[in-house]
Amino acid sequence: MELKVNHLSKSFGALHVLEQVTLSLRSGRIYCLMGPSGSGKTTFFRILLGLEQADSGSLAGMEGIRTSAVFQENRLCESFTPVDNIAMVIPGRSSRSRIQAREELLRLLPEESLSRPVSTLSGGMKRRVAIVRALSVPSDMILMDEPFTGLDEHTKMNVIRYIRDKTNDKLVIISTHQEEDVALLNGTLVTL
Known part of the structure; x- marks a missing residue:
């Protein structure tokens, strides 16, 4: 599966959260979404989940996709x-x-x-x-919004091994603030 995000934008009043986001994401990969707090990572996930509508832009490849998520709150x-x-x-x-x-x-x-x-x-x-x-x-795409919050380093490493073991053929997008997570997950960095 390939998810294409084309010129996606979202504002809340005068606050522009996402501006012209364009990405191509494929199954079998882990993408690490990074950006400062307030850069739109959670809003992007909410749009992918259908919980929020983009102001403009489009998503292609979402038809029939089964999605699961780890939200910031459990x-x-x-x-x-x-x-x-x-x-x-x-x-x-x-x-x-x-x-x-x-x-x-x-x-x-x-x-x-x-x-x-x-x-x-x-x-x-x-x-x-x-x-x-x-x-x-059962899902094709997994979204994880800061999944390592509250985990010590040893536990985090166990969780990373578990995630890598369970997601070989899925499209995985994980938001994180830690650059080392990209390497630990053998992921691809995506910045917002």
Whole structure:
């Protein structure tokens, strides 16, 4: 799949957030979206997700594309366990879904945390649940808005390995403020 972004612009009143953004993005790659706070990274994601309308420009290649996302806020079901949060997005919703959810979560979380309500987890643990959930949804494109927030360096490296392992054939766009993330993800830098 190839996503073509053509002269995309978005303003909020007098504030111009995106101006004439033109990109060509392909499946099988990780793109690292960088720019200062307020440069439009989250707005760009919201437009790709259909949550916001661009003022002008176009997107080509979005037809029939299944998209999943990690938002800046985790958007988890706080009273559910991590396993329940993941199992609900796995097609089929059978006992196999719960087993698969548990196996995926164990790659990033300690076993004792899997049966607790998400509300009792640390911010970094919640972040990992949100990442596993986004990568468990059947999708062609994955958007991750600052996914490494709240993660220590060791945990971040584990999460990066997990992301790289789970996204080989997908189009992945990750917003980050850390230039080293581009190299760690073997990504392509895109600036806004």
